[in-house]
Amino acid sequence: MRAFQFTLCTLLCLLLPAMAWAGFTETLPQGTFLFDIGYVHSVVENRWDDDGELVPLIDPIERYEPGAGKQGILVPQVRAELAMIAPQVYYGILDNLLFGFGVPIMLYSDVDPRFEWERGDYQWNLGRSYSEDDFWQWAGSMGQPEPQPWRGNEGTLGDVLLGLRFRYSDYWSWFDKHDMALAMMLIGALPTGTPPDPELVITAGTTSWDLHANGEFGIHLSYDKFFKKSLDNRLTLGFEVFYEFFFPREYESSTGEENPLMLTYRPYVGKRYTIDGGDFSGFSVQTDIVPWRGRARQTWLTRSNPDMAANLPPLLTLTLRYTFTHLQQTDWQSNSEIWDWEREKLWKPGYKNILFGQVAFSLLRLGIPLQPYVAYRNLTWIPGKNARAPNVLLAGTKAILKFW
C-alpha cells in the first residue's frame, strides 16, 4: 500500500517579512532589538494537483485482494492542523543591517485521516464487496491497524531560522532622494526540526521540508518605493524576488513493524533514503498602507529625543501581499526507483499563489512599546499546482527595546 505519511504545511516564512515594520527593505536602527512573539494556527485539508484542481491532500488509495480484484478505494479526507508559537528576535547591527532569528516551537500537530471508502469488486467468498468496516477488519487480521487521528509534536522545535537583511541602497543618496530602497536578505535554517516517525502512517514532521513554507537557505532581493512627500509616507510599494534552496536530507525508511501493510519499505528501499526538496523561486508584490498615523506625542519613550516621536511607526498599517512561488521537482533517492517515483509524482514542479494580509498596530506613539498584529495567509483562493494549500491565521505582538 502506498504510504500516505505526510507532513504539514504552514507559513513560517510569513514570520521573516514580519521583521520589517513596513516594506521589504526596512531595518531597525542600530543597536535596537525587536522581540516578536507570534501564534500561528494553520489548517490544511487540500492540495492543488497537477491539473490545478483542489483535491484532498492524499490521493485515493486503491486496495487489491491478491487474485480477487479490487477491494475498494480508501479516500482519506485528511485534515491537518498545526499550532505553534514563533518567538523571534531582531537586532539592528547597523542602521541598514538587520539580523534576526526565529525559533518555531510547535504547540501541537493534529492529523485526522477521516477515511472514506468506495466499494470495489464483489468478493464471492464474502458474499458482498468489502465495506469500509470489512476492509479494516481484513487489514486488522493481517496486523495492520486502522490509522487513527494523531496528535504530536507538542513542544517540538522546528528548524531555527536565521536572517540577515542588508539595505545596500543607503550608500547611494540617489535612492533616498527618489524614495526608493534596495535590500538583500539571506535566510537560513538550522536543522533543529524533527522528521516524521517513519513507522507511523499518520504523522507530521517539523523540518523545513516537512513544513514546506520556506527553503533551508534563501536569497531575497527587494525593492521598495516610498511616497514620503507626495502621499505623506502613507503608501509603500514593494517588490521582491527570491530563490530558496533545499538541501538533500537523509531519512530513515519504515520497517513495517507497526503498519505491515502500509509501511513495509525497508527491504527494497534500504535503511535510509534521501529527499532533495524542490527549490522555491518566485516573487512578491506588496503594498503597505497607513490609514491612521496617529499624533506624534511626547512620551517616556521619546523624552531623550523629542524628534523621534514623529518618526515612530504609524498607529495602523495595512499590508497586502501577493507571492508567487515556483516549486521545482522534489527528488527522492532510495534503492528503489519505483518507490521514489510514487512519491516524486506527487511533488512535480508546480507553484503556489499566496495571498497575505496583515493589520498591524503600533502603540509606540501612545508610549507603549508594543506592536500587536494579526495576519492571514491563504493558498486556496488562487489556484496552484502540485502544492498543499494551507490557510493560516497569525497573531502576535512585537516589542522594541533599545539598550542605551
Next chain:
Amino acid sequence: MLAASFTACNYGLLAEQPDYYEVMELYGTPYERGLQHGQKYANKIRSLFTMLLTSSIYPYLNREHLDVASVMLRYQEQEYMDGRFCSKMMTESAWALAEYIPDEYLQEMQGIADGAEMPFEEILILNTFFDTLMGFRSITFFIKLVQGPWLLTTEFLGGLNTDGQDNDGDGDIDEPDEGLADPYEPLWYASMVEVPTDTRIRFILDDDKEGVNPESIRIQLNETIYTADHPSIQTAPYARDGKTIEVIFTPPDGLPAASVVSIVLQCTDLLEIVRVPPHHPRSMRDERITFTTVGYGQKTWEVANRGYDDGRTQPPSLGFAVRGSATKTGDPMLGHNFAMLDSDTTHKHATLFMHHPDQGKAFAVVGYTGIVWGFSGMNEDGFTFLYNSSDTLNNSFTKGFNEGLIFARLLPSGLPVGMMGRELLAKSTTVNDGVTYLEETLPTFGWNFLLADAQGGITAVELDANILGRDEGWAFSYTPDTEDPENVDQWGQPYGSVGPDDLFMASHYQKNINEIDYEIAIFPVSPQRFWSSFYFRSVRAFYNLALQIKKHYGELDLGDMIAILSRNDLEDQRDSMNSVVYEPAKLKMHVAAGQVPPSDGDYEEFDLGQAIAEGGNQ
C-alpha cells in the same frame, strides 16, 4: 507574466516514471545469465518480493492458517504461529519443488541471488510461489465452498413433461421429471432448451451448518437483478428443519420467446464467521444456468452458457492461436492475456528476458524481475508456448492431503509450471515436441497450455497432476482438426475452435472436464466446474473470445489480434499482468505490459530473430 515566466522555465530535474516494462538480454551459462539478471534488477527483485509476497500474499494467506490448522494438525505447531504460517509454508513448498527443478534453473536462480545480493531461498520462493499459491488456494477455496450452501437441484416448472420436446438434452422426450436437474450440475452449455415463456424455476438449496439464509437470495435474470424481497422470489423451508430451502423464481414479465436466457443464483448461509475477518456468512459460488425458450430451436449442447455481464467478475487469463485460413497472411499468430495477481505491484516489474545461452536454443520469455520463467515465450525456431491456470483439485497438494490426512503437510510435487515453459523452449521445435514433453512431465497443478510453431502447428494441452494415476495420464491435447475424434467432444464439436485454423482456451478445462471425482474423508473432491471461482467467468470469456475470432475469421492480422485482446470483456481490468501477440514464423513478439490493463499501453515489438542475429555472439 512574471509568474508565467517562472512556470514556463520549469528548470531543474523533472522526475519521470521508471520503465515498468523492460527488455533485457542475457548471455552465457545459466549462472552467468542469472547473475546479469540479478545485478541489473536487484532493487526491482527486492521490491517485487516485498510488495507482492511479504506485504500482500503472505498476510493474505496467513488468514487461512486457522482453517488449515483445524484440519491439518501439523500446522498447529508453534513454528507456524504468530504470522509465520505462510512464509514457512512457502519456504517448505519451495524446497520440495526444488527437487524437481533441473539443475540449470537452480544455477540461474543462484546467479540471480548472487547478483541481487539476496538469499537463494528468497529467489527460490519467488520462482515457485505461483505453483504453491495456486495449489493452496484451490484447497482453501474448495473447503470454504463445501462448508457453504450448495445448489442441490433445479427444476423448470410448467409443462415440460408434455411439450413434445427433449428439454434436458438426454435424448428422451417428455420423460418424467423432464424439467428436473437432480443433482444440479454446472455446465458450459444450456441446462434446458425450449422451455415455455411462462416457466417458473425452482431451486433447492442446502447448507450443512446453520442453513441457507432465505433473505440472501439474489437472482440475476439476463441483466436484471432480483433480490429476496422481490415478489418474484418465493422461499420456503424444504427439509432439515428449514436448513434446506426451496426457492421459486417467477420471472415478473415472463421470459422472452425464442431466446437464450441466463440466470445467476447466489446466496449465503445463516452463519456469521468471525474467526477469519471480515465477519461474513459462507457464500455459495454464483451459479449460472443458461436455457432457451420455446422457438429457439437448438440443442442443449449447441447453446453456450455465456451469460451476461454480471458486473462482479473480470475475464480470467485466456489465449488463442490462429493460422492459415483464419489470418490475412496465413502466418500463425498467438494472443495471450494473462491475469491473476497484479495487486498494483506486478506490472511495475514486467520484463522480457531474451536468453542467449552458451548451449542450446536462444529464446525469450515474458516474465518478471527475479523470476527465471514467464507466462509465455518463444524460441529461435519459432516454437511458442503460453499457459493459463486451470483450477483443479487434481493437484499435488491434494495428493499430499489424501495421503497424510490430518497429518499431511502442504508439500507439492512435480515441476513448477514456469520451468515447464522453459523446458519447452529448450527442447521443442514443433508442437509435437512440446506435446510429447508435456505428456512426460508431471505438473504440480492444473494448467492449460497453448503451443504453436513456425510451421503453423497449433495444439492445446490441458494438464492436471493425475494424483489418482489414471491410465490416460495428465495431459489432454487437442487441435482444430475435427476429423480426429481426440479433438471433438461427445457431440462432435471441437473443444476450442470455430474453424479449421484456430484454437482458443481460457482458464477452465474443455476436454479434461471430469479430471477428478472422489471423496477424501467426508469431502467430495469434485471437478473444477463444481467449485472453481474462475469457472463461469472463464466459460463466458471463452465464448466471447470465440465470437471475436469468428467475426474476424480470414482477416486476422496483428491489429485485429491486439483489438481482440484489448476488449474489456476479454481483458481483466484489475489483475492483468501482460498481454502478448506472437508471430512465430516471423520470430516477433508484441508485448503490452507495465500498466493495468496492459492494453492501455502500446504493444511493443520485440524481434527475436534480430536479437539473435545481433546479439547471439556476445
